[in-house]
Each structure stands twice: as C-alpha cells, then as structure tokens.
Amino acid sequence: MMLIPCPWCGPRNQVEFTYGGDATLRRPAPDAPEAAWAEYVYLRDNPCGPHDELWYHGAGCRSWFKVRRDTRTHEIFGSSPLRDPLDPPVDPRDVQQAR
C-alpha cells in the first residue's frame, strides 16, 4: 500500500485517498469543437514513468491535490496543493533519462 503525501495532512495510507487521474487536463472552452471535447473526455496519455496526477484525501481533509508519481515504481517525487506547482519541479523527461 502506497504512502501518499497529502500536502495538508502529511503521509497517509493509500486507502484514505481516491485517485483522480491526469492533473494536467484542462476542460475545453464551452464552445470548443466536439473533437476537442472528445479528446478531453476520452483520450489519456499512459506514460511509463513520472505522471502528474490528482488525488483526493476523502478520509482526511477532503482536499484534492497534485502528486508526481512514477507509474512503474510507485515512487512519489512530490505533492502540492492545486494552486502551487509540484515541488520539486522535476521535468519528467529528466527523471526518465536519469533512470
């Protein structure tokens, strides 16, 4: 079971959280073409390596926040409140190259 570092509560067991998917997704403008909406709803990158994603601390502070996690190893590089950039600001490509 992973330890998820909630930026407000500290590290907690994974069972307290709900996974929220890709943190970089942005909802298209209301009048965006259908193709843009279809992409937003259905298409996801499936990176092998670092992934910025959302988690929800439902059994704790009820906050959504961002986590950068390696999808291969479950290593977590950092977490941050939604309004802040992920800390440390690792470029996923650098991490991938370093491995």
Place this chain on the structure above:
Amino acid sequence: MNDTARTGERVAGSQPCRLPAGGTAIDRSRALAFEYDGRRYEGYAGDTLASALLANGVHLVARSFKYHRPRGIFSAGVEEPSALVQLARGARTEPNTRATVVELYDGLSARSQNCWPSVRFDAGAIANALSPLLPAGFYYKTFMWPPTPKAWLRYEHFIRCAAGMGRAAGEPDPDRYEHQFAHCEVLVIGGGPAGLAAARAAAETGARVVLCHQSAEFASGLGSDATIDGRPAAHWFAQTLSELRARADVTLLARTTAFGYYDDDLVAAVERVTDHLAAPASHLPRQRLWLIRARAVVLASGAIERGIAYGNNDLPGTLLASAARSYVTRYGVRLGQRAALFTNNDAAYAAALALHAAGIPVGGIVDSRPDEALRGALPALARSAGLPIVPASGVVRARGRLRVSAIDVAPRGGGATRRIDCDVLLVSGGCSPAAHLFSQARGTLRYDPAIAALLPDASPLAIACAGAVNGVFDLAHAIDDGASVGRSAVGAPGPVRHWPVPQRTVPEEPPRSPTGGAKCFVDLQNDVTVRDIAIAAREGYTLSEHLKRYTTLGMGTDQGKTGSLIGMALLAEHLRVPIADVGTTTFRPPYTPVTLGAVAGQARGAHVEPTRRTPMHAWHAGHGARFVNAGLWKRPHSYPRAGESEDDAADREARNVRANVGVVDVSTLGKIELQGRDVTELLNRIYINRWDTLAVGRCRYGVMLREDGVVRDDGTTSRLDETHYLMTTTTANAVAIMQYVERLLQVDWPGLDVYATSVTEQWAAAAISGPNSRALLARLVDVDVSNEGFPFLAVATCALRTAAGPIPARLFRMSYSGELAYEVHVPSGYGRAMWDAIVDEGAAFGLMPYGSEAMNTLRVEKGHVVIGSEIDGRTTAADLGMEKLVNPNKWCVGKPLLARAALNAPDRWQLVGLTARGGATIPRGAKIVADPDRAPRNPMLGHVTSWCASPHVGASIALALVAGGRSRHGESLWAVSPLADAWVLVDVGPSCFVDPEGGRLRA
C-alpha cells in the same frame, strides 16, 4: 481437549529416543502429552511436534503429494517440505501444518494426511509403482481426451482425491483474529545474531525499533557451542535482549513471521498469539496481523539449507544437517543408532560433530569435494575426532523402505560402490539466503558462485540485508554486519566494514549426485524429480517461470525453500548455461502460509462493513419492518402484519398511499448544503436545466450528466435563501456526488464562491404522500399548507408540533409517488419525535407507514426513473424522455458531447411502460423481443429495468428500455426470460401510468 491425551496418564516407555541429558530448548521437568494418528506420546515443554515425534522414534509422518511415498521430518523450521500434518483442536482443524513449527502443548492432537488407510500402509502408494506413467505435466497430456470440459471435470475429481493435502475445516472459524498497525523508524526482520545486533545499533540512536522473529525464542537458530569474543554466545544474546527489552521504543515480537513486503516499506507480519497454548485465555486473539510501516527495514532472515539430489533422497530418516544438529543440541533427541553425513561444504561438519558428541556414532562423512579442499577447521575437528571422511564421493542412493537403512557411496569420477549402514542420514547442499522479502521489495538477486546461491543485490525500497541473508555466515562477522546495517538504517554514520571473505565452503557445482536409478527428488513437497526437470527442459519449458508451472517445482506450502535452487542448477546444466543465466522465479507473499482468518481480522459477519441506520430505525424494527440493504443503509422494505406476506404488505401500503396517506423514511437520501455567492452558477454548470430562475422558497428537479453526456444522477435542489441551497442526491450516489462537487469546486472552478457540506446524516427525512397528506400536514406544521399558500415545489422552514413541543423543520412540497405529497426534514436528533408526531396525528387520516417496496411500486406506476435501473450508465436524458429539461441556452457538464449522432439515433433504447396482457406476470430482468421465437438468435430489442404488480393498473407493469421505444407506443412485444421459461405478451405505452397530467401533485 482430547481426553485420551492428558498429562498425568503417563505413557509407558515414552520418549525412547530422548538423549539422557542436554537440549537447550526443552524443559525436562514439564512433560506434555500429545496424540499423533491416534497414538499417545509424551514430549517436553519447548518441543515442537516434530522434535517430540522424533524423541519418540517416529520418523515416518507423511505421504508425499503425488507418489504417496513415505516421508519423514526433513527440517527443523519453516522450510519443511514433507512433514505436513493435520492439526485438530476440538472443533478446530487445520490442514498442511508444518510439524517443525508447531509448538507442543498439552493435549495436542494431530494426524497424518494424504494417506489411506494409514501412513505406514497407504493404498495410494500404487502411484509410485505407476510413476513412469506420471511424468511432469502428465495431466496436461493424458487427460485432454475427449476434449470436453465435462471429461476434464470428471478426471479432475479423481486427481484431486488422489493428490492432495489435508482437509479444510467445514465450519466457520471459531477463533478471533486481530489487526494491529505499527509505525517505526527501523523494522528488523529476524531475531538471530545479525538481527539482534541491528536492532540494538538502531535502538541506541533513539529510533523506534520493531524486531520480529518467527520462532518463540530469539537467536533460536544458534548452536550451543558458539562463542562471541571468547565467551559463550548465550551471554551476548541474553545481554542484548535485556538491553532491547529495557528500551521503551523497542517492540519485540516473538512467534511473528514477516510474510509480505509492500509499497513504501509496508510489511505484513503474523503473530501467533495462542497457537502454542493448551488453554488460551479467552480475551486473546488466536493470531494478530501486524501492518508495520517502517522508514527502513533490516532483513536479517538468515539462510536456509538445501538438500542434495540423489536416489531415494526422500526416505524418512533423512534430515538437513542443520536440522539434525538442532534436534540433538536444542531438543536432546537421539535421531538414530548410526548416522552418516552427505555434504558439499564445511559447515555441515558441525552437525556430524554434534551427533558424535551426543553419543550417536557417525558411520561416515561423504564429501563431494576432493581431499585437498577439506582444510577447514571443522573437517580438521572431525578428523581428530576420528570420524571417517570419504572425500570426492557422493551418495548414489539411499536404501530402506519406510526408513533409511544404508547408503551406497561412489567416487565422483566413477568406481566401486561401497555401502555405509546408517538409520539417519544428514544432508547439506549449502545454504541459500532467505532473501524472499528482499525479492518482494522489488530487489534483484544475483547468483554468487562462491556460495552457489542467490544473494540480495539492489532494491529501490528502504530495505537492507544483514547477516546470513547477505551471505555473511560467520557468527562474529554477522553480528558486525548487523550492527553496521542497523546503524545505517537510521541514517547514523558508522564504520564501513569490508569483510575478509571468510573460509566459505564452496559447493563448486550443483548439489546433486548420480542417481543409481532410484527416484531423485528436487522438490520433496511436490514430488518433482531430476527426471521431471529433464523432461521439462527437453519439451521447451526453459524459463524458470515456465519450468515452475509445468513441473510444479517450488509450489506448495514451502515454495521450494529447500529445492528450487537445485532445479535451477539442473536446468542450467541441461541448457549448458551458467546458473546465473537461468534466473529464478519471482518471490511473492506470503513467505510462509498465512491463515485466511488472520487476513480477515475482525472483518467478519456484521463487521465486514459499517451498518447505517436512520434515526427512526428503532421504530421500524418495533413495528415489524423487514429491512433491505440500500448500500450500507438498512431501509424498511415493508411492514407486514400478522399473516401477511411481504408482497401483500407492500401492495396494501401502496394502495393506502393512493387512497389515504402514507409515510416513508427517506433519511438515506444524499443531502448536500451549498452556500456562497456562486451556488446558482455552480448549479447551472452541473445540471442540464436552468437554476438562475429558481426563486427563494422553491425547489426544482434536476438531472446531472457525466462528461460524456450520459446521465450521472438526479434529485431535487431547493433554494432556502438567496445564497443557500440544499441539494439532494440518490441514496446510492450520495458519497460520489459529494466527491464530484468537491472536485469541481477545487480542481475545475476554484474561482467559484461555493462551500459544499454533506449533511446526509444530519437530517432525518420523512415523505408524506396521499390525498390526505395536506389535511395531516395542516395539523402538524405552523405554516399555511393550502395550495395557494404552499404550492407544488414550494419550500419553507417551519416548526413541527410534537408531543414534546415544536421542533425546527424544513417542509418541501414534492412528490415521488405521483400523489399530493410533502417531505419533512428535521435535525436527526429529532427524527424519532417527528416520526411519532406524524404517525400519531396520521391515525385519524388512515395513515400507514410504507417501505421501499411500496415506494418502488408507486414510482414505477408514476414512471419515475431510478439510479441503477433506468439511469444505468448508458442512458441519456433523451432516452429517459427528459430531453426538454436540457436548457438550450447554457453550457453544462456533458452537454458538448450530447450532440453526437449516436446519442441521438432513432433506434436508441428509450424508456417505455409495459403492461402485461391476460394477467401474466412480467419476469424480472426480462428481455424484450418482437417475436416469441425461441431460437437463440432472436434479436433483443431491449430489457425490463423495473417492474411491479401494480395495484393502480391492476396488472403486472414494467418500465423498460426498448429500441426506438417512443415510436412503439401501442405495439405489442414480448417480455421473455428463457431461464424462467416465461414468455409474456406486453403492450407498449408511455412510462407514466398514473395521472400523466400531474393534476394530483398540484391539487
């Protein structure tokens, strides 16, 4: 307790094979009685079942899995492949228990398994004679004809009877189990020399340390003659243990096996709390599952000795050398009259010396290495003790039927065979580090030819190995290694030590020997032989994972702890590659078998999940309600009266709503309070309909979509004040919608000024429905409930009169049943007072409580959709006939994709109402077809989503999703259920059967 086995009734001639003195683990002043296969024996406190059986001269304890060959006790620990027994304890029984780890208690009762009629004479042994017909993978080859599943099932029945283990208990587990969570800086796994040293070094820095050890006593694996700094090792252990016990931040867990290593250094361990006690105290759990989250883990799990493959290497009387030494020195067991040792390393000589010292003659030490390699201290000691050493030789085969009686020994290069008589044979093929948990921690293992074993290499997790598991077998070095690893585990700087590679005894080649034609086992538990490995290699199963599945090598309760490496070596030999290139199978949890009860812990029966009860639950229960689960909630299904069935009760309750008035507990509905300047904007964005037109004091039905345009949930939302709304959700979706709203507010639209709070449990709610509901309400509340004063979809806060005085309430005029109806919400603490007031006042108006079944009947009659039935994750608002709700002038979640052609196709499944003809009953979950053709390819036009026996219509009716349903009104179709053999002609019509104009609700 079995009363044939009790202390006091001394068993004559008991323990004939106990040495006259010695045995560091046993207490000779405390004799214990036990029973094995119906015979009574005696042992001592401190014995294991295995050591007590050996002390009574019982070597033959089991029959093997496949060939039913006689098997004895092979090891003295968790690695035991052979001595699996069925434990009985009153009504409890536990199969496949390793006799080597069962601590003896007074009255213990066990029996052999996988044999009939007895372990001495086993009819199944015919399999041994037929073994040429039963090679590796025989069942894949033999039982494939005829190629039908039925034939295989028939074969499988017989195979399972013939090959097998013990029998599971057929009754619920009577014991209790606990889960315990722990956090520490350093978890040390293994309480041997390295583990104790690591724990002490870590504890000295002030770190919280947990030390778990799988045996009852720490440092239990050590020989009594060991010394540390010239003093007996026992002194060092006693002192280290007392230091650790004195520290408040150190937790010592004996009888605790760490069996699983999970993400972020979470280790699962099982503590056997009462398994060793004759009469456990009732407050104690049988076992305790520990989930230990450690900042760093020190694995000091030691090493496990391997066997050697030679002919008949499974005969009872054959033991691992270290196990034999342990039985002699720790348990004072005279293992036999005359011993022999077959080894490829120096360390095993200690066992021969221990037997010699205990007065058991050693007839020969067969060493596979040449004479010039035998220069170590232990071989020298053996020489000076006069033990005959036969160098550069191997055991070809062992002789004997139910026990070894002699061995045939031949020189390695070939030559004449000589026989050595012995009734106990010690074998040692070297030691394999017990790196299982390291491997579970995604650690890689590398083959080290110096010790012919896999050593821990690197893991991405915070695990470090110390002592024998690290390949450091020497006692003093292991302690230094432990201390150094323990210090670095807490991040404390320590001296970096480089060991001079100790005089390791080197098996230069795979631990095996020529076979002499007899069966030559690699894996004792699964009866995998050298020949099976050869067959698998020849047939192309050359990856270690394939080899394992094809031959079953390394499966079973021992997971190949004593044999897999031999299999690897043999495979390498067949492939003509180095052993390192063969690779090993992945180790997975559990390291040793874990009782399912320990995994379940307290989560049994009513404790599997929480039970949620509404504030009026006690009233329902006291008035004969039958309850039904709605998620975690208990809701009244109906309130049957004496002599009434549940269906009759629901029918009566539904009729009474339409005729008089009924009340139903709707406290389980999800309720979310929304406050803030931008609630209206939020509602506009998540519901398909408009909310900026909703006045204070009014409510509205709304439908939410998922991002893909499919309906997510429905419910009403009320505007209690300018910036204060109450949203209701379906019972099932209460949590999901709250989470969804929070996600939208936090992630998508942080700029919106809205605060959302779940208040589902803070408010009790009752719906009052029926033509008499207004008259009843007028007696209960302090607001004008006339149609003009409180019209349909009005909302008000009010005071509700109760026997104890007025209580604050929210009043809503909304209807689920299609009748004139209201909902009353009060703070949950007042729920029962509200309910009592409604029931008391209602008596004069013919009020009856109704349950979820009548509620369902009423809503099906009205054509209201429900989540899970009509809102099934595929239907759009248009499919449900609610396309007019979609406001064309605003955006909402899911709307952009609603225009897709497929979501607007004319043949989409659309909501319709069905009425059965001729008094027939529409079957549950029926599919809809146009033609009652019973051919299997009859095209399906849709399916029934909800159904009821409608008192209002006087027929069986249903809601259904039917292809192009709205253009089929007036048609006749068939609702069929081939499983129930039901074929019912139904008339298709609108989904609303009651008051389609809505006159009743607005009356």
